[in-house]
Amino acid sequence: MGAQQREYKKRIGSAQGMKKIFKAKEMVAASRIAKAHARVLATTPYADAITRAIGAVATHSGDVAHPFLDQERSSNGRAGIVLITADRGMTGSYSHNVIRAAEELANALQEEGKTPVLYVVGRKGETYYRFRNRPPHEAWAPYHEGELPELGHEIAQRVTADLLSEDPETHLDELYLVGTRFKTRFQQVARATRLVPIEVVDADEDHGTARPTYPLYEFTPDAEQVMDELMPRYLESKLVNILLQSMASEHAATQRAMKTATDNAETQVKKFTRLANSARQAEITQEITEIVGGADALSGSGRKER
Structure with a gap:
């Protein structure tokens, strides 16, 4: 006895x-959610404004052309998928949900005869694919929360180069972004979004507007050069915003898991x-x-x- x-x-x-x-990690995650959400709120208006500006240029300049606006981009069938996962454990089902969304998207693309090309952010996603002998085309892991804007800039440069590349081994016809949208502290949604080709009506998709009304602009020196300047900023702003939303969602998932x-x-x-x-x-x-x-x-x- x-x-x-x-x-x-x-x-x-x-x-x-x-x-x-567990209690300590729960309290740390709870304290970080508010800061992460504040960063999301600070970057979302800029990303939306860039998208609206592109919509205005495309709407009011009918002769403007850009490779990212071409809805018939099809040369080699390669479709890039930028997947954002956690870089550490104890996050509950956070990484599993976003990986499942990426797998569903990849299967759908394969059924259409396309070839998915993975760009993975975070050790959880990289480990998942390497363990299954499907190493990603490019991986960024580990990463630090304070360096997310720089990371978004680096990823945007890489995928932009592949989208504009004329080499059939590296060229991408399409680009999709799979991350976790932060809605509230208690609700986060893993979602896949197509970034390229750009659909102009996607500017206010989250706000429930079917077709936004774009303001009138005067373009200097011309609309095509304005579009060339806006497109890299568009991709970078979208990537940085979803990276910040994913980080806020990760903290929320950690808090729930630790509770x-x-x-x-x-x-x-x-x-x-x-x-x-x-x-x-x-x-x-x-x-x-x-x-x-x-x-x-x-x-x-x-x-x-x-």
Whole structure:
């Protein structure tokens, strides 16, 4: 019985230690959500404004042409998928959801006769594909939260070069972005979005507007040069924004996962405390039974205790 109690106490101590770790990570994640959400709110208007500006140029300049606006881009059938996953563990189903969305998109593209080309951000996504002998075309891992704007700029430069490349081995006909949209602290959605070719009506897609009204602009020196300047900024702003939204979603998923883990650890502490008390009570009952049995045996034999 004594050994059993020691084992239970050891498990109680282990569960209490894990509970402290989970609780600390939960509090850290909760404190970071607000800052991450503030960064999302700061970058979203800029990304939307760039998209509206491109829509205005394309709408009011009918003769403007740009490779990213060509809806019939088709040379080698390669479609790029930029996948944003977590760079660390203890994030619940965050990475699993976004990887599942990327796999569904890749399967849909393959059914259309296209070749998916993966650009993966985060160690979780890179590990997932390398373990299955499907190494991504390009991977950025590990990365730091404070360097997300620079990371978005680097990714935008790489995919832009591949989209404009004339080499059939590296050229991309299409580009999709798979990340997690941060709606609230309690709701995040993994979603795939096509970035290239650009559909102008996508500018206010999240706001429920079917076809936005674009303002009138005067283009200097001309619309084509304005478009050439806007397109790289468009891709970079979209990538930076979804990177920040994914980071905020990761913190929210971590908070929920750590809250569940803390509750489970508390359940384990209560369970083993109850078992330890039961074992202690059984040990006490056994000792009392042995004492009473010994006294009965002495009285039955006629001997007197000295």
